[in-house]
Amino acid sequence: MLLGVLAICLLGGCWSKVEIEQMAFISLVGVDRADKEDLLVSFQIVNPRALARGSGGGSGGGGEPPVFVLSVTARTVPDALAKLAEESPRVVRFKQLSAIVLGEDLARSGVGQVMDFFARHWEMRRSIWVLVAKKSAQDVLLKGAPVSERVPGMAIKMEMERRAILSPTRYPVALGDFLTGLAREGEDAIASSVEIGPMQEKKPGGSGGKEEGGDTKEKATTGMKELVFSGAGVFRGEKLVAFLGPQETRGVRWFKGKVPGGVLTVPVKTQGTWASLTTDREITRVKPVVTKTGIRYDVEIMDEGFI
Incomplete structure (x- = not known):
């Protein structure tokens, strides 16, 4: 009897357990500056009921969206x-x-305090x-619709994990590396930029309205917005100082040896046309050279590929 009581006392209990039905899973977090003192924090929360009801369409079963966004000022x-x-009845x-x-x-304005929380x-x-x-x-979370994924957070994750050979003009960075870039002396943090753009570009010379016999589906698609990843943001300390364009971002990745391949399109002057070089191997050598006026770096980049 005594042994039984002692055994019961030693059993581990899940005193802090939360059932999965009682959880609210956050897929994306967006942080904006509301004013000089306050933040506007947006949480994109997955709607499991909509995802479970059907596999077709972007709005889920019963017209419910697969995600919803809650924004608070604090x-x-x-x-x-x-x-x-x-505000949420579920545990976040x-x-x-x-x-x-x-x-x-x-x-x-500076991301130090915000990143300290994460x-x-x-x-x-x-x-x-x-x-x-x-x-x-907030606009990215509210208006950005992925092309083929129902949950924007999953779409971003897949885009960032794509092989660099397919997307050399963006700069994927994980939280750990970004924090290191912010804290390490002599190193600047870089992160891929994101914006929302038209899901389908308008045809040159096309009119804004519907023409006789026109495709209404094409018009509807043109009005939708998708997540666009191109270029990167560069930080000095904890503050963003500039955005890099796609080609500048490719140059940074070249310099750091993070471009295992890609497609380079260059003009062929003798033929008056363009040619694309598909590269599958890249080697970068950086050599510091000490001069009387300071230090310079000689960068040698070698690409191998085929036309």
């Missing part, structure tokens, strides 16, 4: 999380968080992606 990210917990969890999107205004929170993985929005992070 002094800090923990304060925003507390306000979200008051970051275990499925795919990416953190930093708004341009916030990034230019660095310390116990559910944050160092493999979460960090992106910088051109303009508003």
